[in-house]
Amino acid sequence: MAEKIPEDIKQDIERLVKELNYHCYRYYVLDSPVISDEEYDSLYVKLKGLEERYGHILSDSPTRRIGASPLDKFEKVKHKEPMLSLDNAFSFDDLMEFDRRVKRLLGSDEDIEYTVEPKYDGLAIEITYHNGLLYKASTRGDGYEGEDVTANIRTIRSVPLKIDEKGIPHEIDVRGEVYMDIDEFEKLNNEREQEGESLFANPRNAAAGSVRQLDSSITAKRRLHLACYGMGAVKGTDFRNQWKFIHWLEKHMFPIPVMVRRVRGIDKVIDVIKDIERKRRGFSFETDGAVIKVNDFDLQKSLGIKTREPRWAIAYKFPAHQGTTRINEISSSVGRTGVITPVAMLEPVRIGGVTVSRSTLHNWDEIERKDIRVGDYVIVERAGEVIPHVISVIKDRRTGKEKPFPIPDKCPVCGSRVIREKGEVAVRCIGLDCPAQVQERIRHFASRGAMDIEGLGEKNVELLYSEGMIRHFADIYRIKKEDILRLPRFAEKSAQNLMDAIEKSKHTTLSKFLYALGIPHVGEYAAKLLSRNFESMEDLYKIKPGKIMGIRQIGEKIALSVSSFFNDPENINTLEKLKESGLKLTNPDYENKGSRERLFEGFTFVITGTLPEPRNYVENMIEELGGMTSSSVSKHTDYLVVGEEPGSKLRKAQSLGVKTISYEELLGLIKHKRMPKNLKLQF
Numbered sequence: 001m002a003e004k005i006p007e008d009i010k011q012d013i014e015r016l017v018k019e020l021n022y023h024c025y026r027y028y029v030l031d032s033p034v035i036s037d038e039e040y041d042s043l044y045v046k047l048k049g050l051e052e053r054y055g056h057i058l059s060d061s062p063t064r065r066i067g068a069s070p071l072d073k074f075e076k077v078k079h080k081e082p083m084l085s086l087d088n089a090f091s092f093d094d095l096m097e098f099d100r101r102v103k104r105l106l107g108s109d110e111d112i113e114y115t116v117e118p119k120y121d122g123l124a125i126e127i128t129y130h131n132g133l134l135y136k137a138s139t140r141g142d143g144y145e146g147e148d149v150t151a152n153i154r155t156i157r158s159v160p161l162k163i164d165e166k167g168i169p170h171e172i173d174v175r176g177e178v179y180m181d182i183d184e185f186e187k188l189n190n191e192r193e194q195e196g197e198s199l200f201a202n203p204r205n206a207a208a209g210s211v212r213q214l215d216s217s218i219t220a221k222r223r224l225h226l227a228c229y230g231m232g233a234v235k236g237t238d239f240r241n242q243w244k245f246i247h248w249l250e251k252h253m254f255p256i257p258v259m260v261r262r263v264r265g266i267d268k269v270i271d272v273i274k275d276i277e278r279k280r281r282g283f284s285f286e287t288d289g290a291v292i293k294v295n296d297f298d299l300q301k302s303l304g305i306k307t308r309e310p311r312w313a314i315a316y317k318f319p320a321h322q323g324t325t326r327i328n329e330i331s332s333s334v335g336r337t338g339v340i341t342p343v344a345m346l347e348p349v350r351i352g353g354v355t356v357s358r359s360t361l362h363n364w365d366e367i368e369r370k371d372i373r374v375g376d377y378v379i380v381e382r383a384g385e386v387i388p389h390v391i392s393v394i395k396d397r398r399t400g401k402e403k404p405f406p407i408p409d410k411c412p413v414c415g416s417r418v419i420r421e422k423g424e425v426a427v428r429c430i431g432l433d434c435p436a437q438v439q440e441r442i443r444h445f446a447s448r449g450a451m452d453i454e455g456l457g458e459k460n461v462e463l464l465y466s467e468g469m470i471r472h473f474a475d476i477y478r479i480k481k482e483d484i485l486r487l488p489r490f491a492e493k494s495a496q497n498l499m500d501a502i503e504k505s506k507h508t509t510l511s512k513f514l515y516a517l518g519i520p521h522v523g524e525y526a527a528k529l530l531s532r533n534f535e536s537m538e539d540l541y542k543i544k545p546g547k548i549m550g551i552r553q554i555g556e557k558i559a560l561s562v563s564s565f566f567n568d569p570e571n572i573n574t575l576e577k578l579k580e581s582g583l584k585l586t587n588p589d590y591e592n593k594g595s596r597e598r599l600f601e602g603f604t605f606v607i608t609g610t611l612p613e614p615r616n617y618v619e620n621m622i623e624e625l626g627g628m629t630s631s632s633v634s635k636h637t638d639y640l641v642v643g644e645e646p647g648s649k650l651r652k653a654q655s656l657g658v659k660t661i662s663y664e665e666l667l668g669l670i671k672h673k674r675m676p677k678n679l680k681l682q683f
Contacts, residue, residue, distance in 0.1 A: 017047065021160075021162070074148055075147070081233045082143050084309055095269065113264045114293060116276070117291050119315055122203075154216070179285050180223070193362075206222075243262045290316045291314075323351040324349070327374055332408060337520060340408065340427045342405060344361050344378075360389060363427070417430055442456070446461070446476065449617070451505040451512065452501075452512075453476065481499050530562065535590045544563060545559040546559075605630070606631070608646040632649070641663060642661065643662075
């Protein structure tokens with residue numbers, strides 16, 4: 001039974017809630033934290049302890065973001081004001097016509113004042129606040145009735161649980177878009193692919209699927225974001241225009257779109273749209289256009305609505321990064337874990353300035369769902385402007401000669417039996433010596449983020465394997481120069497370069513080596529977590545899952561996988577042989593644990609271009625020194641680390657006056673421990 005709460009404890013809880021919510025706002029909305037993660041965690045643990053002891057939990061406590069009990073179904077919610085869809089403009093001529101129509105309806109020849117913002121590709125949400133407290137959150141649904149997703153929206157860290165100011169509306173419906181960053185989307189899909197689960201087609205589907213979870217604890221595990229841009233019903237306050245409303249949202253700690261412009265005249269609107277299109281590659285999220293709104297709310301009321309669309313707003317759609325082509329063939333690719341992935345070989349097509357000739361079909365459930373066949377004409381899209389995938393089949397163009405591509409009963413590489421575990425979408429080869437799996441594991445071991453053995457790419461691994469020189473990654477350290485010289489494509493210099501790269505790889509870090517081993521579910525981040533908590537590789541020998549699960553952020557699946565690997569006598573024997581070959585591991589992550597100066601505390605870094613080390617490695621290095629890393633440049637960014645072939649982030653940084661440095665200069669800051677404390681005052 002909870003103790004009776006003294007007044008001073010009550011005040012402590014209120015202070016901690018307010019302080020933690022402020023730091024959440026700094027971290028998730030402004031992207032500019034002022035305390036370290038450890039300090040935040042310490043405050044959070046203190047608050048949770050007081051809440052559990054005294055049973056006093058405020059409605060806006062951050063402890064209420066972890067998710068509620070699973071629901072049986074979603075309840076329906078009626079919107080007090082309809083959530084309308086927007087009419088689309090596909091050309092600047094369409095926008096000019098929209099402007100002429102607005103003027104005609106208003107009976108005015110004067111230039112209209114508009115607001116312009118990026119169109120987020122996410123899930124529309126309405127959040128209702130009663131007397132400043134988050135009361136309910138619902139999806140758009142059919143525009144008039146949506147689904148109650150309150151418990152899920154509460155888990156999104158950037159969503160205010162309380163509007164903490166005097167003079168707030170008695171009731172207000174704030175509208176926005178829940179979305180997932182492109183990096184988070186790719187990370188989530190990689191995890192789902194490793195688990196044999198179906199993949200999300202794009203970030204929008206990932207965000208929608210995350211919000212529409214009956215178990216809100218699943219939503220809480222996914223890093224979702226919110227951009228607020230609109231208003232439904234409101235009582236107790238009058239807003240004169242969209243521009244003032246956006247500033248009200250910003251003042252009350254709501255996340256707003258990355259850029260909102262107020263301009264007069266349609267020509268200026270078009271200039272802003274061109275600016276958004278130039279900058280879109282630097283955005284962390286997907287955007288397919290821009291939203292234009294008449295700024296004045298009285299004019300909006302005069303213009304009114306059509307059947308389902310307002311006459312005072314329109315969405316301009318950027319040219320789609322899609323193309324139509326034909327599937328000439330479907331082949332199967334076997335990964336290092338044995339998962340067989342169907343791949344479409346396409347007639348080459350230009351999409352967004354890039355020639356696309358192949359596309360992953362993910363798995364056979366996707367093939368069946370979309371009814372994809374060899375010979376089909378299909379629409380292909382570059383998701384996130386990077387990954388090509390098949391959107392849909394153009395069935396009207398079928399001739400009857402198209403052929404289905406069934407699940408293989410044998411591995412296309414080694415001929416072994418394939419299996420499909422119950423509840424999984426993944427089809428796997430069970431051949432222990434499958435050449436495709438062996439070669440993939442060797443390539444992974446030698447890859448840049450792992451042992452970084454330059455010269456051991458796909459073709460050379462295939463050559464060495466076919467010649468019987470390597471059958472396991474441990475064989476790499478038994479290769480002799482005289483044997484390489486007998487192979488085609490190798491001369492004296494190239495052979496020596498490969499031997500030098502192999503020798504160099506013997507001196508690496510524990511985290512890189514753990515990642516290189518290819519332990520199921522252990523990516524670069526999990527390897528880093530392990531190296532931070534275990535001083536040497538030997539500390540992992542015969543380890544129990546429970547000890548690994550004591551590490552925050554490592555779950556049961558990873559723990560079981562790591563424990564299984566390090567309890568296998570054959571694996572231990574291989575590791576000992578590698579040590580005999582000269583393998584020497586250092587572990588700076590453990591050596592510096594808790595002792596490194598927080599040199600970058602209070603500073604935010606963004607990386608652009610290709611660096612000498614993998615991006616994850618550099619980001620971890622910055623974060624270990626107390627810094628914060630972000631995927632997009634903003635006015636809150638302190639440093640942009642610039643590598644080779646930088647993207648649009650460099651232009652944005654230059655326009656905002658953000659300090660740009662090279663990777664070597666970053667290392668210099670660390671080496672000489674020179675971090676200007678007044679950096680934010682310099683620009």
